Amino acid sequence: MPREWFTVQECIGLPGYPGTAPAVRGRLNALSKGKEGVKRKRVKSKAWEYHISILPAYVRDYMAEKDDVGIPGNSTLWEAEPKEIWDMMFRLLTLEQRKQVSGLFGTKGIDTVFPFLFDEKPPF
Numbered sequence: 001m002p003r004e005w006f007t008v009q010e011c012i013g014l015p016g017y018p019g020t021a022p023a024v025r026g027r028l029n030a031l032s033k034g035k036e037g038v039k040r041k042r043v044k045s046k047a048w049e050y051h052i053s054i055l056p057a058y059v060r061d062y063m064a065e066k067d068d069v070g071i072p073g074n075s076t077l078w079e080a081e082p083k084e085i086w087d088m089m090f091r092l093l094t095l096e097q098r099k100q101v102s103g104l105f106g107t108k109g110i111d112t113v114f115p116f117l118f119d120e121k122p123p124f
Contacts, residue, residue, distance in 0.1 A: 016088030
């Protein structure tokens, strides 16, 4: 049977997610806020479990590939929020690359950082 519930510890270091338990817990709590049935107490433990449905689609896809976890419904990579994608990409950059991107953005604007967004022809 596919896994549908995950703990904070299991979500640390997922693409676009923080590397510490308190930060991941905060994100998972924010994602589950106001939604019933997506957060539950783990049996015989102090830990909480979160339902896979609260995670962004790109994280669910990643978990399915990594752990062979079933994903209910059809989801696509494009369901991820642009800020989540940007955060994930920025975290993957080295410190030097981050400085370069931040400098370019600050002095020359977004069209320098992402020139293909402003070209008439598609990048691929």
